[in-house]
Amino acid sequence: MASTPKNTGCDFTPLYTSTLDEVGVSASRPVRVGSWISGKGPFRSLLPNHPDHPGWHYGCPVYVPESQDQHPHSHDHFEVSIVRRGKALHRTSHGEDTIGPGTVIVLAPGMTHAIYGIEGLHQTNLYYLTEWLAGDLMAHWRETGLVPLFIAAALFRQSKDRAPAAFCLSECEMGAVDNELADIGRESVEKHPSLTFLRSSLLKALILLSRSYARQSAFDVGLGFREEVVAALEHIEEVILQCEAFSVGSLAEILGLCPDHLSAVFRKATGWSPMTNYQRRRVQHACNQLLNPDCSITEVAHALGYCDSAHFTRMFKKHQGITPIAYRNRYASLRDQRNDKLQ
Structure with a gap:
């Protein structure tokens, strides 16, 4: 080492x-x-x-x-x-x-x-x-x-x-x-x-x-998250993938915790509240889908449960710093076109 x-x-x-x-x-x-x-x-x-x-x-x-x-x-x-x-x-x-x-x-x-x-x-x-x-x-x-x-x-x-x-x-x-x-x-x-x-x-x-x-390593290489934090992260991923509504209250009920205690434990571990983590992860899933040029912005928004493209764009820019179309354009085919010329 x-x-x-x-x-x-x-x-x-x-x-x-x-x-x-x-x-x-x-x-x-x-x-x-x-x-x-x-x-x-x-x-x-x-x-x-x-x-x-x-x-x-x-x-x-x-x-x-x-x-x-x-x-x-x-x-x-x-x-x-x-x-x-x-x-x-x-x-x-x-x-x-x-x-x-x-x-x-x-x-x-x-x-x-x-x-x-x-x-x-x-x-x-x-x-x-x-x-x-x-x-x-x-x-x-x-x-x-x-x-x-x-x-x-x-x-x-x-x-x-x-x-x-x-x-x-x-x-x-x-x-x-x-x-x-x-x-x-x-x-x-x-x-x-x-x-x-x-x-x-x-x-x-x-x-x-x-x-x-x-x-x-002489130390544990894990993140050291408590069991309820990992369970909360798993639930958030499932909700996003199944395009279901998310609420901290429902999550707390599933885990048998009060919402305030869950939020405090979750924030201490991840730096984010459960709701903010959900919003950030939903945008990150959107980033992955935006890499597919066959999916329109509207289709990505619908697939992830956003009420409309305008709401999707606002949330995306809030957490990613740029709009969905700017993100797509950033990783679009300019360099790929250059690479294709080498073939």
């Missing part, structure tokens, strides 16, 4: 924020594998059909001069970074640590980090659209560490000043994860990649990483 970061007293302010659309995530390719490879020569990016492309394990690599540090920056998405060779100093507001071959760093949305002192560093990064991954949330919940490491920060209110998870893969674990990353890389450059295939490979990669982290 990566050693505990040395406290340097650094308080980082991000110079920029990386976004999912910038790294090539889209409706037809909601997961991406890419790499930063340091070495001699100018900054350049290689597309999959380039003769110098180093292989599927690296996805779409970006070559950077070894002298070019990665300055403090944040992300609006999860980034899973796996070091293949070389070394560097990884810094956050919690301090710095040396990273080397086999090191895995899981950065949740909003976390700020930087990489300095780069020496021959090759790192593979995994990016994914959380709303797409979290559609079957309760099934993922049963996989040890999967939700806490790779989904929870998008679901629950957590401190952005948390330290990223860091651990090391064994040679065997690296090989198993590599197989899944290779499959994601190969499928992503198909003209019409299979979303089922991509989801399967992504889940296997994340489960393998979760198991490695759990094996090395």
